[in-house]
Every structure is written in C-alpha cells, then in structure tokens.
Amino acid sequence: MRRLALVIGLVLLAVFPAFGQAAAWSVYLYNGMTKELLRVNEDGSTESFNLGLAENEYIGSFDMAFSSDGGRVAFCIPVFDGQSNQGRATLVVRDITAETDIVRQDLGEAIGCRVGREGYNDDASRLAVSLANPFPPDTGKPLWRILLLDAATGTTVDELNPTYPALAEYPLLTQGPVLPFVQRFTADDLIFAEVPYGIGGGAEWQAYRWSFDSGAVEPVEGWGNIGLAWLPTTGEIAYVAADDALPAAQPVGPFPPFNVVRLHDADGGPRTIYHNGDESPAGTVFINDGRELAILLMEGYDAAQPDQATLQRWVALNRDGSRRDLTENSIYVQLMGAPGGYVTLTQQLNDQTMGTQQFTLGYGAEGNTRELWTSPQGTDQSWELAWVTPGTPAADLPPFPSAGQ
Numbered sequence: 001m002r003r004l005a006l007v008i009g010l011v012l013l014a015v016f017p018a019f020g021q022a023a024a025w026s027v028y029l030y031n032g033m034t035k036e037l038l039r040v041n042e043d044g045s046t047e048s049f050n051l052g053l054a055e056n057e058y059i060g061s062f063d064m065a066f067s068s069d070g071g072r073v074a075f076c077i078p079v080f081d082g083q084s085n086q087g088r089a090t091l092v093v094r095d096i097t098a099e100t101d102i103v104r105q106d107l108g109e110a111i112g113c114r115v116g117r118e119g120y121n122d123d124a125s126r127l128a129v130s131l132a133n134p135f136p137p138d139t140g141k142p143l144w145r146i147l148l149l150d151a152a153t154g155t156t157v158d159e160l161n162p163t164y165p166a167l168a169e170y171p172l173l174t175q176g177p178v179l180p181f182v183q184r185f186t187a188d189d190l191i192f193a194e195v196p197y198g199i200g201g202g203a204e205w206q207a208y209r210w211s212f213d214s215g216a217v218e219p220v221e222g223w224g225n226i227g228l229a230w231l232p233t234t235g236e237i238a239y240v241a242a243d244d245a246l247p248a249a250q251p252v253g254p255f256p257p258f259n260v261v262r263l264h265d266a267d268g269g270p271r272t273i274y275h276n277g278d279e280s281p282a283g284t285v286f287i288n289d290g291r292e293l294a295i296l297l298m299e300g301y302d303a304a305q306p307d308q309a310t311l312q313r314w315v316a317l318n319r320d321g322s323r324r325d326l327t328e329n330s331i332y333v334q335l336m337g338a339p340g341g342y343v344t345l346t347q348q349l350n351d352q353t354m355g356t357q358q359f360t361l362g363y364g365a366e367g368n369t370r371e372l373w374t375s376p377q378g379t380d381q382s383w384e385l386a387w388v389t390p391g392t393p394a395a396d397l398p399p400f401p402s403a404g405q
Contacts, residue, residue, distance in 0.1 A: 025389035030061040032382045061386035065119030076113035089113035105154040132197040135177035166217040193224040227283040233393040240281040247277030249300030272403045287342040290393040292316040321401045339391035341365030359383040
C-alpha cells in the first residue's frame with residue numbers, strides 16, 4: 001500500500017528565504033532496511049512507494065537507474081548462494097507511482113548483477129545491465145556480460161562479453177572475475193570500468209569506451225574512477241586522485257592517499273584543480289547547475305585515537321577558484337546536485353538511546369539552506385539519497401582554474 005504523508009509547516013516563506021525555483025522538483029530516498037522508496041518534494045511533502053522486493057531481495061540506491069522524469073526506476077536483483085557458488089539475476093523496471101512492474105525478467109545464472117545510476121541511455125529507451133558469472137567459469141559461460149535491453153520490454157538488443165574480438169588484448173577483461181560498472185551510456189557509446197568482482201580494493205580502474213557504430217572497444221582515460229562527476233553539457237569529468245609529489249593525509253582503511261581533484265574538459269586533461277594535504281578528498285559532484293564542484297573530504301587517520309569515528313564534510317569549489325563550506329563535520333553525509341543548488345542527507349546517532357538513528361534532508365541554494373525532511377528516530381532505517389530531479393545546467397560556464405592559479 002502506498003502511504004501518503006503531508007509534512008506541513010517545514011517550509012514557511014515567512015521564515016525561510018525564497019530560492020527562486022519556479023518549477024517543482026523532488027528527491028527520492030531509499031531505506032534499505034524497509035525497502036521503501038520515499039519521494040520528498042521541494043515543498044517538504046512526502047509520499048512512500050513499495051518496490052515489490054521480496055524478503056530475500058536486497059538492493060542499494062547506488063544500484064538504481066531512474067528515468068529523467070522520475071517516473072520509472074530500474075534495478076537488478078542478485079540472489080547468490082555462497083555454498084553452491086550459484087545465483088540468479090532478475091531485472092526489474094518499475095512504474096514508481098503505480099507500484100507495478102513494467103518489466104520483471106529472469107536474466108539467468110549470475111553471481112552478481114547491476115544496473116547503476118547511469119543505466120539508462122539519453123532518452124531512457126535502453127538499459128545497460130552488467131552481470132558477473134562464477135570464477136572459474138562453467139564451460140560455455142562468459143565471465144561477465146553487459147546487456148543492452150529495450151527498457152519497455154526487456155528484450156536484448158546487443159551484448160558485450162569477453163568473447164568479443166576487440167577485447168582480446170585486455171587481460172583482466174578476458175581472464176578475471178569482473179562486474180563492469182557503466183559510467184556513461186549515450187546513443188553513440190557506452191563507457192564502463194573493469195571493476196574486479198568480489199575482491200574489494202581501490203576506487204579507480206581502467207575504463208573502456210564501446211562505440212556502437214564501429215564496434216570498437218578502446219581504453220579511455222579518467223572514466224575508471226567510481227566516484228567521478230560528469231557534466232554532459234560541458235563534457236567535463238572530475239574525480240579524486242593521488243599525487244605523490246604533494247602532501248597527503250593518511251587515509252582511514254585500505255584506500256589510496258587521495259589528495260587532489262583532477263579534471264578533464266574541452267582543453268583536455270587531466271589537470272589538478274584542487275589539493276588538500278590535511279584531509280582526504282573522497283568524491284565529487286557538480287552542483288548549482290554546474291557552476292560549482294562539491295568535494296567530499298574525509299578526516300585523516302589519527303593513530304592516537306584509532307577507534308574514533310571518521311568525520312566527513314563537503315566543500316564547494318567555484319569556477320573562479322574560490323571555495324566555501326557546504327556542511328559541517330558529520331559521521332555520514334551524502335550530497336547530490338539539485339535544481340539551483342544541492343541536497344544533503346545527514347545522519348545523526350543518539351548515544352543516549354543506544355544507537356537509534358535520525359536522518360535530515362536539506363536543500364542549499366543561493367547561500368542559504370533549509371530543511372526539507374527529517375526521519376523519525378529509530379533503528380529500522382538506513383536512508384540513502386537515490387535520485388534528484390535534474391536541473392538545467394547553466395550556459396557559458398567558464399573553465400575551472402588549475403590549482404595554484
């Protein structure tokens with residue numbers, strides 16, 4: 001059953017400044033514990049939707065693709081039996097408001113599957129689904145596949161797998177366990193990263209462009225970073241990286257000592273546009289309709305306090321080189337670009353009530369912030385940002401200056 005809850009009084013023009021956004025927009029939050037998709041509108045009203053997931057079916061917001069109007073969501077459900085090293089994959093394309101499946105299709109045996117946030121092509125007519133098979137593989141089964149499907153029917157229109165002749169010269173793609181991460185999907189090509197399946201590790205891998213007209217598959221620089229930001233109107237991509245020649249904070253856990261943000265743009269790349277030697281850059285997002293780049297910063301490891309929670313915060317880099325803080329230090333804060341600004345989802349823990357959690361969704365624009373929604377306190381919640389209505393990128397954006405300029 002769909003539950004409608006109107007949150008009244010969160011946004012009062014007498015208290016909060018107007019943000020200059022005439023068109024309505026919304027945010028989707030996903031609760032992995034209750035498997036609930038919550039739409040929060042820009043006026044603070046909310047509506048909850050059921051995704052039709054069974055008790056043993058689990059997905060995350062990072063593994064969902066939304067149509068540009070927010071009306072449909074696509075995801076792949078892996079059900080894996082570790083004892084038998086077998087599993088199956090199911091593709092779901094769902095009408096969110098109607099709470100009905102447009103497509104629910106068995107994709108066959110697989111130990112891993114993924115649609116991902118870039119799973120739809122430009123006009124949402126096609127879906128890209130990645131599948132991983134057991135390693136070593138059974139006879140006749142490819143290690144991995146990327147299926148291009150008709151989004152309305154689930155019919156396969158094309159497929160890339162290790163038997164493709166153009167991949168013969170790339171050892172990891174043809175010999176190792178891989179679950180490709182689709183990084184960009186357009187009418188002309190698809191870019192994917194060769195992410196090894198089930199072994200963990202770093203956040204950057206080799207990426208490849210699969211050109212549909214020619215059939216060529218060629219390495220492409222920069223696109224292998226899992227946390228990259230892409231602005232289609234300018235062609236810019238930004239991502240965190242490690243520069244051994246510059247100071248860096250000691251990272252927490254088995255992660256590279258990231259200390260810079262690099263950019264590819266119309267003038268080429270990569271070039272460094274940001275450096276931080278005291279905190280570890282961990283992600284990038286274009287915000288404010290492309291006028292700024294938000295950068296996630298993680299505290300460095302403190303050997304004197306090894307059990308202390310690692311705090312994180314977001315800062316913004318403007319195209320004139322100036323910087324500003326977007327959030328305070330928190331144990332967990334997600335951020336996405338939104339029309340005219342950005343949204344944040346912040347988690348608080350209440351130590352006095354034995355770990356109960358509360359989440360707050362906020363919107364920032366024109367130097368102001370306001371609260372859109374706050375969850376009730378409780379343990380039965382694990383909210384994530386899933387999607388925000390796309391904004392209209394600003395025109396004639398100047399380039400970001402290189403660091404030190």
